[in-house]
Amino acid sequence: MKKKRAVAKEVYTLADLKDWHDVDRPIRLGVFGDPVAHSLSPQMQNAALKHCKIDMQYARFHISPNELRDAIDLIRKMEFVGVNLTIPHKVAALELLDTPDENVKRVGAVNVIKVEGGKLRGFNTDGRGFARAIREEFSVDLRDLRVMILGAGGAARAIALQCAKENCERLVITNRSFEKAQKLADELRDFFAGPKVLGPVARLQAIPSEEAAIRFQIGHVDLVVNATPIGLNRGDQSPIPSRLLAPHVMVYDTIYSAERTPLVSAAIEAGARATSGLSMLLHQGALAFEIWFQREAPLDVMRKALL
Numbered sequence: 001m002k003k004k005r006a007v008a009k010e011v012y013t014l015a016d017l018k019d020w021h022d023v024d025r026p027i028r029l030g031v032f033g034d035p036v037a038h039s040l041s042p043q044m045q046n047a048a049l050k051h052c053k054i055d056m057q058y059a060r061f062h063i064s065p066n067e068l069r070d071a072i073d074l075i076r077k078m079e080f081v082g083v084n085l086t087i088p089h090k091v092a093a094l095e096l097l098d099t100p101d102e103n104v105k106r107v108g109a110v111n112v113i114k115v116e117g118g119k120l121r122g123f124n125t126d127g128r129g130f131a132r133a134i135r136e137e138f139s140v141d142l143r144d145l146r147v148m149i150l151g152a153g154g155a156a157r158a159i160a161l162q163c164a165k166e167n168c169e170r171l172v173i174t175n176r177s178f179e180k181a182q183k184l185a186d187e188l189r190d191f192f193a194g195p196k197v198l199g200p201v202a203r204l205q206a207i208p209s210e211e212a213a214i215r216f217q218i219g220h221v222d223l224v225v226n227a228t229p230i231g232l233n234r235g236d237q238s239p240i241p242s243r244l245l246a247p248h249v250m251v252y253d254t255i256y257s258a259e260r261t262p263l264v265s266a267a268i269e270a271g272a273r274a275t276s277g278l279s280m281l282l283h284q285g286a287l288a289f290e291i292w293f294q295r296e297a298p299l300d301v302m303r304k305a306l307l
């Protein structure tokens with residue numbers, strides 16, 4: 001007799017993982033988050049799986065911080081291909097990995113897990129995804145840019161490390177808690193010891209999140225990146241007011257939203273080119289797919305699924 005299959009759910013939980021019933025196309029990939037209902041990763045990854053004729057599905061899992069260890073243990077035993085981690089698990093999952101890659105160790109956050117022979121390998125694709133997004137959106141490489149990052153959390157750390165690795169012209173980090181910006185700059189100092197000379201301003205700087213300091217730096221950067229969650233909630237102001245922005249800067253808001261984010265609106269008002277974070281989401285997801293399946297991701301299919 002044919003085994004009874006379950007009906008696919010929008011969001012799975014730890015209880016589901018503990019009492020797992022496969023659906024028609026088995027779920028072997030997913031995203032762990034809290035909240036997770038908003039995640040666009042399933043539509044993008046499922047389109048890629050279908051296109052590549054890989055007979056499995058990617059699902060959302062609502063996993064709270066105190067459930068993470070159990071959930072990860074279960075996907076290891078159930079021989080999942082892997083999972084993505086999103087807020088608030090990217091840092092907490094570090095200690096649950098068997099082999100974090102170099103990027104994960106330096107950034108201190110993991111967004112992709114691959115299960116291999118019962119072992120958990122950890123990767124961070126945010127930085128490379130960001131670099132590809134910038135190339136795609138503005139037709140320029142990080143190495144040719146003077147970059148200012150707003151924030152010093154997980155996303156900011158991944159982006160800052162990528163800028164450093166690609167030898168960007170300048171890097172300025174500003175954050176609500178200045179010490180965190182300072183610490184991140186200190187960690188990256190070795191990358192900026194080289195001789196790219198740019199006149200009166202330092203190649204690597206942490207600055208306080210204050211209007212005068214930001215106003216001064218805007219004249220000495222090409223790209224402003226928002227790596228804070230400011231703009232995620234309705235009613236949020238732009239993390240940098242329009243009066244501080246200028247037409248020469250490019251603005252990348254890592255927040256992805258169907259509507260214009262407050263920063264993107266402020267940038268456009270200032271005459272600057274600006275875009276939000278859908279392209280970074282796409283590229284970090286494509287890189288995850290490549291890690292899981294060791295084959296090229298169908299980028300156009302994934303992009304179309306996000307629109």
Ligand code: NAP
Nearest residue numbers: 151152153154155156176177227228229254255277280281
């Ligand atoms: P995180 O680790 O919690 O870091 C948040 C950062 O934002 C910290 O530097 C924090 O400053 C700052 N911050 C938070 N609330 C603030 C406020 N009200 N005012 C000023 N600064 C504030 O978060 P994360 O993982 O880096 O994520 C940040 C954002 O990146 C997310 O909202 C997400 O939209 C975006 N993201 C996008 C992608 C993509 O693919 N497009 C990928 C990853 C992340 P303190 O240090 O002072 O607390």
